[in-house]
Amino acid sequence: MNIEENLQQVVIKAVSELYGKAAVDSMVQVQKTKKEFEGDLTIVVFPLLKLSAKKPEDTASEIGEYIIKNWEHAKKFNVVKGFLNITLKSSVITELLLKINSQENFGITPITEKSKKILLEFSSPNTNKPLHLGHLRNNFLGDSISRILKAGGNNVIKVNLVNDRGIHICKSMLAWQKWGNGETPETSGLKGDHLIGKYYVLFDQHYKEEIKNLIAQGLTEEQAKQQAPSIIEAHQMLQKWESGDKETVALWKKMNNWVYDGFDVTYKLMGISFDKIYHESETYLEGKSYVLDALNKGICKKAEDGSVFVDLTEDGLDQKILLRSDGTTVYMTQDLGTAAMRYREFGFDQHIYVVGNEQDYHFKALKLVLKKMGFSWSDAIKHFSYGMVELPNGKMKSREGTVVDADDLIAEMTETARKTSEELGKLNEMSKEQQDVTVSTIAMAALKYFILKVDPRKTILFNPAESIDFNGNTGPFVLYTYARIRSIFRKLEEKQIRRVTLSPDYEQFSTSEAELVKRINDFPGIIAEACNLCSPAQIANYVYDLCKLYNQFYHDCQIVGEENDQAREFRIILSDNTSKVIAKCLNMLGINVLEKM
RNA sequence: GGUUCGGUAGCUCAGCUGGAUAGAGCAACAGCCUUCUAAGCUGUGGGUCGAGCGUUCGAAUCGCUCCCGAAUCACCA
Numbered sequence A: 001m002n003i004e005e006n007l008q009q010v011v012i013k014a015v016s017e018l019y020g021k022a023a024v025d026s027m028v029q030v031q032k033t034k035k036e037f038e039g040d041l042t043i044v045v046f047p048l049l050k051l052s053a054k055k056p057e058d059t060a061s062e063i064g065e066y067i068i069k070n071w072e073h074a075k076k077f078n079v080v081k082g083f084l085n086i087t088l089k090s091s092v093i094t095e096l097l098l099k100i101n102s103q104e105n106f107g108i109t110p111i112t113e114k115s116k117k118i119l120l121e122f123s124s125p126n127t128n129k130p131l132h133l134g135h136l137r138n139n140f141l142g143d144s145i146s147r148i149l150k151a152g153g154n155n156v157i158k159v160n161l162v163n164d165r166g167i168h169i170c171k172s173m174l175a176w177q178k179w180g181n182g183e184t185p186e187t188s189g190l191k192g193d194h195l196i197g198k199y200y201v202l203f204d205q206h207y208k209e210e211i212k213n214l215i216a217q218g219l220t221e222e223q224a225k226q227q228a229p230s231i232i233e234a235h236q237m238l239q240k241w242e243s244g245d246k247e248t249v250a251l252w253k254k255m256n257n258w259v260y261d262g263f264d265v266t267y268k269l270m271g272i273s274f275d276k277i278y279h280e281s282e283t284y285l286e287g288k289s290y291v292l293d294a295l296n297k298g299i300c301k302k303a304e305d306g307s308v309f310v311d312l313t314e315d316g317l318d319q320k321i322l323l324r325s326d327g328t329t330v331y332m333t334q335d336l337g338t339a340a341m342r343y344r345e346f347g348f349d350q351h352i353y354v355v356g357n358e359q360d361y362h363f364k365a366l367k368l369v370l371k372k373m374g375f376s377w378s379d380a381i382k383h384f385s386y387g388m389v390e391l392p393n394g395k396m397k398s399r400e401g402t403v404v405d406a407d408d409l410i411a412e413m414t415e416t417a418r419k420t421s422e423e424l425g426k427l428n429e430m431s432k433e434q435q436d437v438t439v440s441t442i443a444m445a446a447l448k449y450f451i452l453k454v455d456p457r458k459t460i461l462f463n464p465a466e467s468i469d470f471n472g473n474t475g476p477f478v479l480y481t482y483a484r485i486r487s488i489f490r491k492l493e494e495k496q497i498r499r500v501t502l503s504p505d506y507e508q509f510s511t512s513e514a515e516l517v518k519r520i521n522d523f524p525g526i527i528a529e530a531c532n533l534c535s536p537a538q539i540a541n542y543v544y545d546l547c548k549l550y551n552q553f554y555h556d557c558q559i560v561g562e563e564n565d566q567a568r569e570f571r572i573i574l575s576d577n578t579s580k581v582i583a584k585c586l587n588m589l590g591i592n593v594l595e596k597m
Numbered sequence B: 001g002g003u004u005c006g007g008u009a010g011c012u013c014a015g016c017u018g019g020a021u022a023g024a025g026c027a028a029c030a031g032c033c034u035u036c037u038a039a040g041c042u043g044u045g046g047g048u049c050g051a052g053c054g055u056u057c058g059a060a061u062c063g064c065u066c067c068c069g070a071a072u073c074a075c076c077a
Helices: A003-019 A046-052 A056-070 A090-102 A133-151 A167-179 A192-216 A221-227 A229-242 A246-270 A286-297 A331-346 A357-372 A406-423 A432-452 A475-494 A511-532 A536-554 A566-589
Strands: A029-032 A041-044 A074-080 A083-088 A117-121 A155-162 A276-279 A308-311 A319-323 A350-356 A381-386 A389-391
Touching: A003 A029, A003 A041, A003 A046, A003 A056, A046 A056, A056 A074, A056 A083, A117 A133, A117 A331, A133 A155, A133 A246, A133 A350, A133 A381, A133 A389, A133 A406, A133 A432, A133 A511, A133 A536, A133 A566, A155 A331, A167 A192, A167 A229, A167 A246, A192 A221, A192 A229, A192 A246, A221 A229, A229 A246, A246 A406, A246 A432, A286 A308, A286 A319, A286 A331, A319 A331, A319 A357, A331 A350, A331 A357, A350 A357, A357 A381, A406 A432, A432 A475, A432 A536, A432 A566, A475 A536, A475 A566, A511 A536, A511 A566, A536 A566
Parallel strands: A117 A155, A117 A350, A155 A276, A350 A381
Antiparallel strands: A029 A041, A041 A083, A074 A083, A308 A319
8 A cells, every 4th residue: 555545544533533424535635745735645634524514724733643643654744725745754754765766677568478468550651651750759759658558567569561562562662663773772872761751752643743734735633643554553553462472572572671671770770679570461351361251251242343341330430341342452451461361470469559549440440340349358458548649731741741650750859869969068078989879879868758748639830941959858858967976976976975864854954955855755656656657748747747746946046066965865865766767767658768868 | 521630828729538827939129148058037918719509526638509610532652
């Protein structure tokens, strides 16, 4: 039982003894005392007034008296209106500090037999274009969630489903065949994914031109889109690919490999890896058998034109096509098959998809269809839906080249980090290698934090004209705070201060100092709390609060180095806890820590 | 039109299982580098929490109705 619950029971007992009435758990709210008031824990007495039949102040005072007499952890209390503020004995905090210091992984739940097995799908890129800012959000969220779930004691399996087939990749292939002159990543000096992306854009330009010409010749836009020579060729190529044409498949393989090489570089920069990578080309046929089976059972129906659909109208959705009239599979069919395949393989307790909110409908339908088909694990399907990243002039479109490219952005951030670091003289006395690591860590921290700190559900508006900040509520600020804390410990060693006092004694400090100390002590529970959160944004904002607090605190704090100067030593101990918490939280977010900055 | 999700300071965002005076950063202004690191700290100004009604001792938070924005309702993925 934690201390809050413990206090709650004491209050219930107090009400029963003082007023002879039984209070319910929900009537006794114990919360952390707001920082502008004295105390550690606060009880809101308003709900208890009905039982006491007295004024709020009187009720609070009486309960306060009772707590001091009957609860070992309470030191004193004060009453502000209907709020009863309890100050804890310092020994309680000492115990907590000792516990944190003695446990290497305080707050982190280890993986055991009972751990939930969670399959987490994220990233899932297409192979016809390089990654852009929208993909970064997906990757950062996915990676961060995997770490948070792991910290919560779950057995997490990270998977990536690469969309490596379809008309889009044929477009790039076709454009490359026509206008590429055998260009390769080596000859062009371009990263593989960027090279392919270039031809994807090129295809679209020609295609658009053809449509324009056809419309000028009197066709409707609809007709023009279907009859343009480029698109007809692309469809022919897709059919060739599906029938296993050797040349086409060889070209497809070659070009996809270029893309994978390019992606690998970007994943490495981001510090992201997967336990298993699926390719749609290997999974897309799997779902078809389930659909046909369901058709036999009458769960699915066949339309007049031969297409197969499932009726979801009674669940508030529409009729959903599962097989085209020509018998080929659609997105939903593939996802059905992939999910079933994964369940066979892993037997997950939960399957989370990190996918944009534009697919909310799809996942709602996926879950329903699985249920209708009788899969017992359909409830294990969860869609972690996040908002889009938009530019001032609207959505990003790869085809039209209106994207913020992931590699470019990372390079830009790294350049800014280097310039700023040099100006501040932070890179002096560092080897070239150290400099590179430092600069790239700071750049990625800025980028990751920038994305992760906002509520995943919200649309992010990114203005490329305004560069991502390195000051204020940012990744570099958090890193900076952590590095400073570590630096204090280095200094401690230098000055050979060994004896340290674990117990904070509030009496030693002026009120404002004691307040700061108390605030900082509130935070070690953050890790335990963080593990139960599934939103990196909440952790990011938590950890920012902590760092802010620390920085305020540190400005009054000095290392003097006198052996018997207990007050200063005490402050230093707080810092160590702070640094542990920050490091763990940063790790959950997927941000590397720096000892020096 | 149906469904889902958003609307909090000039800008970017926290806060939302109901609690005390709604908080940060950026931008503006005024201070602070002899201590461990100024990517920092302190202070000032800045708000009808989209609007209204309701529930409650108490509403940014819960409910209903409107207004605005986004996504989706494909034989695309």
